[in-house]
Amino acid sequence: MSATRIRVLIVDDSVVIRRLIKEILDSDSRIEVVGVAQNGQVALGKVEELKPDAITMDIEMPVMNGVDCVKALRKTHPRLPIVMFSTLTERGASATMDALAAGASDYVTKPANVGSVMESRQSIMDQLVPKLIALTGSRRLVSGAKKAALPPPQPVPAQAKGPGGAPARRTQPFGLLAIGSSTGGPDALATVLSALPGDLPVPVVITQHMPPVFTKMLAQRLDSTCRLSIHEAAEGDSVERGKVLIAPGGLHMELKTRGTGVSVHLSDAPPENFCRPAVDVMFRSVASVYRNRVLAVVLTGMGRDGAAGAGVIRTAGGEVFAQDEATSVVWGMPGATVMAGQADRVLPLEQMAATIASALTHSQNAAARQAGPVSGGVRA
Template identity: 40%
Template sequence: MIVDDSAVIRGLLTRALESDPQISIAASVQNGKIAVSTLERQKVDVVVLDIEMPVMDGMTALPLIIKTQPGVKVIMASTLTLKNAEISMQALQAGAADYIPKPTSTGSISTAGDFKRELTEKVKALGLAARGGTQAPVAVPAQTTASDTVVAKPVSAKRPIQLRPMPTMIPDIIAIGSSTGGPQALFEVMKSLSGKVTQPILITQHMPATFTKLLAEHISRVSGMTCNEATDGEAIVGGQAYVAPGDYHMVLEAEGGNKVIRLTQDPPENFCRPSVDPMLRSLSKIYGPKLLVIILTGMGSDGQRGSEVVTAAGGAVVAQDEATSVVWGMPGAVASDGLCSAVLPLKEIGPQVLKLVMRSAA
């Protein structure tokens, strides 16, 4: 269902979405009040919800939509202003699954390939999640034989995940990658780690520039940990977190005794900039087996190739499980590829990380 007060925008969004044969528009309405009324009579998987509308705006409608149809996935759509970015961040905390910044002109909605691709992919991924997803691997404990081969115990008809042994080396740095549903997951993990880890934390979340600065501010607010949008050339400090700015890859370089952040506009990877993969490659080169990676909810497979490099160097990867992920794309990719030492519910990730990074104090 599309909810926008502009008939022109509704029409353009409808044509963009219906160009994909896997998507059909159940309803197209002009404000939140009509949206809620429509949902009382008609089942939908995904709602694309505008923020600024007369009668009932998007933020007012959001909790009513979720209450009317529990399980429905809501994508907030807005023009990319600082005010709307802040409202979108609040909407994510209030239960929205994702957001998408609308192009600045109506013409670019129908002609901008990147916007059309992002919109259709998000709608399809969230629609699949709303319907319960697909058959996915099941994480099961691994056994280590005398030859150090990891064998997964088959416990269901689903293909089991092969888990790697957890490395014994204490990590010197933590890297987190996330996308769809990522802000909510990041808030949960960072609250668990705040004030308890001495390692620096580098975060790549798929977001445009206006959003990443706000994301860092929200992480600081909800966790109490110092978290900033990264700047080029700054040396990382233990116990602090750094968010990759929108439209820049964030990588790390060793300069003398310091580890320095570099921001690049190298080509997008996995259709993303920032992308998780370049961050992981750069960190693995410096830290080797002393790198701990966390892959949280998100569509696509960004982080998979980087995690291959990480595990080859002896580092560890922990992924969010399917049940607690908004979209089990990124974590599912690393889990299914046998790159993880643990696949956990969201609320167990922080405590598990603390066990790993605080073993030296035990």
């Protein structure tokens, strides 16, 4: 990255949009627009010529669209931050998922109210500038060629203590897996969930920072590639073993006890950490229902959402895993959790699923031993 300003290449077939984005970025002293391109094919040449620190990329363009351009760029520039521009439609969400799967770093949504120039400028500025700064300041430290040499998991002393200051012993198995993620989350979630067994012994709840429509599309795509059953959560959904529920965009997801079971409650309460859904809301909720039976995971993402909630989970006796900096697209959320002392383990993404599965199995086995011998088919 430039020693002074972030060098950005704008790729869009619309002259109006190119000019709008350039004006917005030029207004920030931390950013320098070094060039523009009207399609993906032109962009490939511009990248080699201008060597930008980041790219903004439209999806639908003639000659070469944004998704194909991302695929081509990832062959030669695996870590170059690419932010896609998307529409808040099912088609736009689908195309964005394609781009993220191809290796795009993140996306921003185009303003719905195109009639207001001022509102459009503010919307793009609020979304795009923080993402460019975060992405260029948090380049991946591990390339695909170095994945085999990942460091071992880094344990962090647990907060929960028993009598005499010794670590508290779990007497019940984990009852729930809760995951929070943001920037880079769709790819991280796909990596983790696809490696988990279909007979996972606990329910899974996920908050991924995404707008409406996008979360539904994310759930559908993950469901088609994973052994677990994955759905966008709806009001009143039952929380069941082996079932994965993703918080819908625009709504907080909480869990409530209902008789002998647990169900989903969706809320349009004010955003937390500028987010709705927010990870902190979900984490507080699962801690109140499952207490020390929560295993929480904080994956890649901008900001601090999840760090405070992780503290609530650990105070209740649960455990928290955080993704490490080297494999995070942005080490904001997991980094904040680690720096706050609220992570029991800090793990590379590639080791997360196996460690989760091992922790769930170990907790079940430990609880079985604690419960004592079985007599006549009924545990004593």
